Amino acid sequence: MAHNDIAVDPASAARLAEAGLELRRMANDGSELVAWHGAQARGFLETERTAVQDAAVAERWRGRRLIGVLDPTGPQPDWPVGTVSSWVAALSLPGGTAPAWAISSVTVAPTHHRRGIARALLEGELRAAASAGVPIASLTVTESPLYGRYGFAPAVSVATLSIDVKRASWTGPVAPGRVDFVTREQWRREAPALADRVFAQRPGELTASDGHWDHIAGTAADADRPERIRTVRYRDVHDEVQGLLAYTVTENTEDYTRSRVDVRALVAADDAASAALWRFLVELDLVQTVVATEQSIDEPVLWMISDRRAATVTLHDHHYVRILDVTAALQARRYRRPGRLLLQITDTLGLAGGAFVLTVDDDGSASVAPASARATAPVTLTADVVALSALLLGQVSARTLAAAGRLSATDAGAVADVFGWDPPARLSYWY
Template sequence: MTTDSRVLQPPEWDRWFSAFELAFGGVGEPAGKRALYRDLTEFDRAIGVWDGDECVGTAGAFSFRLTVPGGARVPTAGVTMVSVAATHRRRGLLTSMMRRQLDDVRTWGEPLAVLTASEPVIYGRYGYGVATQRLSAEIDTARVRISVPEGPGDVRLRRVKPDDPAVRDACEAVYAAEVAERPGMLTRGPGWERLPVVDGETAADGRSALQCVLAERHGEVVGFTLFHNRPQWDVSGPAGVIELRDLYALDPVAYAELWRFLFGIDLTSTVRAHERPVDDPFQYLVSDVRRCGLALRDSLYLRPVEVGAALAARTYRAPLDVVLEVEDSFCPWNEGRWRLSGDTGGASCERTSDQPDLALSVNELGAAYLGGVSLTALARAGRVAELRPGALTAASAAFASDLAPWLPHGF
């Protein structure tokens, strides 16, 4: 087989994206969302594999900044739109694209690469580890109540049009405040605020078009929610479902008021959410958590592309001085021993010939990097080896994050 792998050119985009859609079942995106994806595509960071005139492989990388423990926003490649044509599987195309892409990410000076996986089994062999989980909930709002904590009141809820540019700007400012605090979130460039609006601009599959409600205090936006209403009826009467897309707020009272609004929408008895942080505070405000249908699923996969730069970019909850023996056969420039020293004020990570304290692969580093997966838990699974007594406990405590890392949306 002779194929040509090359950087994507703008005139090739339609065939490239259609090949990606076909690999994922052949159901095309709506015109508005397709146009947005074209606008967001960074052509110099996208790869197409061609067999003659046919595109048989796709891969792209958005240029993001990822919040890490300590609040730094680290340049990160957001790996996206990866596919191989069904006619060209098991010929090494995916591996060749991953090889080229990670080499490119390194030359771009981005120490991290992240992705969301269609199938978890695929990306471990390229060094990615599961760094965040997402919480899903199906809340029986006919039986569950939510309380509002004490604090500054005067919260006004106002329904608005989600596609209003002023509304989008206000919502994006609230989102940005959360990005500054929580690891795993992405600083979004221009255009990304359009994604939820474009995705839900028309009614489909029995649900309403996207709806938006702002929480305001003294005229300032302090929170918002985006959702769909899916009207349903059964023999007992109305049984509608609220499908939550986003909910952010700047303080606990505004946050709880938005949830209480969703719980109380007429003719509904369920709130369904799929992309919430595992430590979402609603769990501690509901009257009956057992009737909230909670479930966890893997979300963001992370790979240190440059181990030294990645580990030095974040801070650590406790003083740390540890030598890591890192295995990374796919990116061998990371292999070997690294001395990581740091605390809440900063960190350094340099090559060393000293004896190692912990041994692990780059996959485990990726999983633990944002503080949501403990090194101790990975060691109990046999994925991290403690070579110096006491090193594991100290490192695990230092890597932890106060807030659970969270990716609130795909890319």
């Protein structure tokens, strides 16, 4: 069965029916899409949708599963008062990948707060994902306090870099290839293949849809001021595309030498491409500030400029993940150290709890087996599914979680050594 053909969760549907509401899987086209799209935009405080925007989203979201909560007694009974969308994508793990049930568009109308709608939507998505055999759920969030109660953990933090390029000259390597402007259409054609090559280099990345690249390049029919977007390519000495950059410029009308650049995407397959594109940004004429969001917490450009204090770095939570199948999720990744751990996991939703033995071989591969009541191991980890999900991508240390009281272990250092990974996880966009 295709992902977007999966029926709504019966338990969530029954709970909402008791409140006089209907949980419905909505069509990806026609009047149902228009209503769902409009309700979702209203939930995020956006403008009313136009016919062009509705048609564009119908094209982009053909593979998404759209769920709405309807109030048949309201003045707009066909418009949802709650929305969620989902699709299945590949999530990059340390040394591997796994299918992830990606969740987005979670909204509840302000007229219908405190009626159990968010709970029904999120628990329904998690149960649907588990029933479909997808081992992990993931999302990016606008409100972080909401999702921990459903087992999600902030497993990936990212950095926003704001660099005063008037103050910081380039001291990094000089890449041997060439940087050129290209058309937005050409950039859009080349981005997916390059991103696929880069994808496995960092845990935490989720394969992006075609709609994502159209949004970045401004090539979608409903693009907002696409003429502002400038697109650049780096080719190495063998004439292979190794890097792509998209950015916008905001002029400073009081001082035209102090404009601002906002990076929309910087995709680099190797260190030379990354250095070349960052150097291009740092040395732009008539620019004061370069701002790049969703960057790695160990971004090398900070070591490539003459004045480290010219860069302001802000860290924030970004990619939330939730384990649904402990065995499948943990076996899909690699580990830094061999070891044998007894995992005692609790899950208030009853989806991923239990006792397991994790055995990591010398090559970093692992097997996970249910543990009997008498099972023992050199190290025992006791945690809820939130803490285990935080460890999955290797960025959050078990030592940190133990110090914070979020897990207990007979040897937190040994757990950290097994689960840790380099480079740190990253997700380079919102979804």
